[in-house]
Amino acid sequence: xxxxxxxxxxxxxxxxxxxxxxxxxxxxxxxxxxxxxxxxxxxxxxxxxxxxxxxxxxxxxxxxxxxxxxxxxxxxxxxxxxxxxxxxxxxxxxxxxxxxxxxxxxxxxxxxxxxxxxxxxxxxxxxxxxxxxxxxxxxxxxxxxxxxxxxxxxxxxxxxxxxxxxxxxxxxxxxxxxxxxxxxxxxxxxxxxxxxxxxxxxxxxxxxxxxxxxxxxxxxxxxxxxxxxxxxxxxxxxxxxxxxxxxxxxxxxxxxxxxxxxxxxxxxxxxxxxxxxxxxxxxxxxxxxxxxxxxxxxxxxxxxxxxxxxxxxxxxxxxxxxxxxxxxxxxxxxxxxxxxxxxxxxxxxxxxxxxxxxxxxxxxxxxxxxxxxxxxxxxxxxxxxxxxxxxxxxxxxxxxxxxxxxxxxxxxxxxxxxxxxxxxxxx
Numbered sequence: 001x002x003x004x005x006x007x008x009x010x011x012x013x014x015x016x017x018x019x020x021x022x023x024x025x026x027x028x029x030x031x032x033x034x035x036x037x038x039x040x041x042x043x044x045x046x047x048x049x050x051x052x053x054x055x056x057x058x059x060x061x062x063x064x065x066x067x068x069x070x071x072x073x074x075x076x077x078x079x080x081x082x083x084x085x086x087x088x089x090x091x092x093x094x095x096x097x098x099x100x101x102x103x104x105x106x107x108x109x110x111x112x113x114x115x116x117x118x119x120x121x122x123x124x125x126x127x128x129x130x131x132x133x134x135x136x137x138x139x140x141x142x143x144x145x146x147x148x149x150x151x152x153x154x155x156x157x158x159x160x161x162x163x164x165x166x167x168x169x170x171x172x173x174x175x176x177x178x179x180x181x182x183x184x185x186x187x188x189x190x191x192x193x194x195x196x197x198x199x200x201x202x203x204x205x206x207x208x209x210x211x212x213x214x215x216x217x218x219x220x221x222x223x224x225x226x227x228x229x230x231x232x233x234x235x236x237x238x239x240x241x242x243x244x245x246x247x248x249x250x251x252x253x254x255x256x257x258x259x260x261x262x263x264x265x266x267x268x269x270x271x272x273x274x275x276x277x278x279x280x281x282x283x284x285x286x287x288x289x290x291x292x293x294x295x296x297x298x299x300x301x302x303x304x305x306x307x308x309x310x311x312x313x314x315x316x317x318x319x320x321x322x323x324x325x326x327x328x329x330x331x332x333x334x335x336x337x338x339x340x341x342x343x344x345x346x347x348x349x350x351x352x353x354x355x356x357x358x359x360x361x362x363x364x365x366x367x368x369x370x371x372x373x374x375x376x377x378x379x380x381x382x383x384x385x386x387x388x389x390x391x392x393x394x395x396x397x398x399x400x401x402x403x404x405x406x407x408x409x410x411x412x413x414x415x416x417x418x419x420x421x422x423x424x425x426x427x
Contacts, residue, residue: 004052004078006036008071011046016066021136024074028056037061037073038133047133054078131159139164143184169219205302216364221400224359224371225408229416231375232390234259237422241316252320256375256392257295257349261319262425263418264347264370265291265312271411275344277365278402285402294343294363295323297330304330305363307343351375351392360397367402370415371395392419 011017021038024030030050037048057075061067131139131146138161139146149167152159191197202210216222238254245251268275268291276287291312294305306326311319329335346363349372360371373393379386396412403411418424 002078003057004054004076005072006050006052006074006076008048008067008069008073009051010069011039016068017046019061019063019065019067020133020140022059022061022063024056024059026056026058030054030056030076038136039067040133040137048073050076052076052078130157135159135161135164142168144168203301205299205304209303212364213361216361220362220364222359222362222397223400223405223408224395224397225405225412226357227394227396227409227412227416228391229394229419230380230389231256231259231392231419234419234422235375235390252317252324254316254320255323256351257323257347257372258316258320259419259422260347260349260370260372260415261293261308261311262316263415263422264293264345266418266425267411267414268345269312270414271407273403273407274368274398274411276367276402278367278399282401288344290342290344292342292344294340294346294366295327296346296348297327299331299333301333304335304340305343305346306330306335306339307341309342345369347372355393357393357395360395362397362399364399368396368398368411370412371397 017039019037020040022036023038024036030036030053032051032053033049034053035047036050039046039048054076057077059074061071061073067073131152136146139159142164144164144167146159149159149163151157152163154160154163235256238256238259241254245253272287273285275291276285278285290310292307292309293311294307296303296305306329308319308322308326314322326335326339329339343363343366345366346360346369348360348369350358351372351374353374355373356376357373358371360369362369371394373395375390375392377388378391380389380391394412394415396408396415398408398411
């Protein structure tokens with residue numbers, strides 16, 4: 001054996017590249033062309049193979065080091081081989097098997113075995129799973145330990161991007177938060193070093209809400225479409241109704257949300273893809289023939305979403321009464337599980353608090369959510385002059401797997417048209 005320095009060869013650039021992954025350690029037995037390091041430049045990732053076979057003596061670089069052509073990355077006790085014809089890498093396995101005894105006869109002393117007698121899985125001697133540089137980079141970006149995946153679905157156990165995605169999805173479903181999961185954990189900070197603090201545990205509702213929203217954010221490709229609806233006439237009509245209801249002993253107060261619900265259902269009938277859900281595997285779309293609307297309610301214990309059932313069969317007074325009852329029930333913490341199930345689409349209205357726009361998160365397995373903020377008077381051009389109109393901001397977030405962008409625009413425009421002229425609701 002002879003001690004040889006393993007150096008970085010010509011990598012096609014004079015710029016330094018970063019060591020992204022070190023796949024060897026002292027004592028490892030490596031074969032010819034076995035990957036030693038993974039390097040990353042600004043444009044690509046690449047493997048650095050070993051130019052000889054042997055035993056690693058010393059590793060001279062670590063993750064994060066900047067290296068270039070000629071840099072010594074390790075020293076190796078190389079196996080001396082006499083190779084005349086095509087190398088063992090190019091010789092068929094059957095030929096190598098036949099030549100192995102001859103190699104033994106030429107050596108008086110046993111030498112480390114460098115030929116192969118059977119196909120070798122594409123897994124390094126050090127036990128690290130085999131994957132291409134691009135896949136390794138993808139895994140690092142997600143914080144995935146390839147060793148936890150084991151053998152991949154690719155040829156000879158090669159790990160693919162799909163294997164990593166499947167691994168991350170399984171962790172999300174199981175609720176795993178341990179180190180090495182698909183998503184890097186946030187650093188822990190001792191805030192008491194900076195001043196006085198007080199700790200309070202999150203209640204169950206907020207913990208579950210946070211978990212569900214995180215899963216949706218990671219799994220759904222969401223898009224938000226913003227628009228405005230002219231509700232000047234609608235608001236005038238609503239005030240007229242409330243004035244009449246105030247004279248009645250059992251009159252109910254009509255809120256703008258009632259008309260938003262009715263307009264939303266009318267638009268869902270026009271565009272049924274918004275009243276659907278995707279199957280768990282994402283291969284099928286399930287269209288619903290019923291219209292149940294979830295209403296996000298702010299309570300002292302956190303956000304809950306009770307569901308109004310069969311709203312297409314109810315009038316504005318019945319909906320107003322039911323909405324008042326279920327909101328009170330939610331704030332008292334008396335909602336039952338059935339009260340929050342079966343929704344087709346959700347409305348998140350924060351107009352009573354303020355705001356001009358936001359991006360609500362889809363309440364999966366629904367495929368869309370409508371956000372509503374505070375209406376305000378604006379000058380609107382009618383073709384001849386600017387006139388004051390009461391404009392209501394609308395924010396529609398949808399699952400782009402189920403809904404195309406053009407349909408997203410059409411849907412929110414349809415809602416705005418119904419709100420602008422509520423007479424359309426009876427057509």
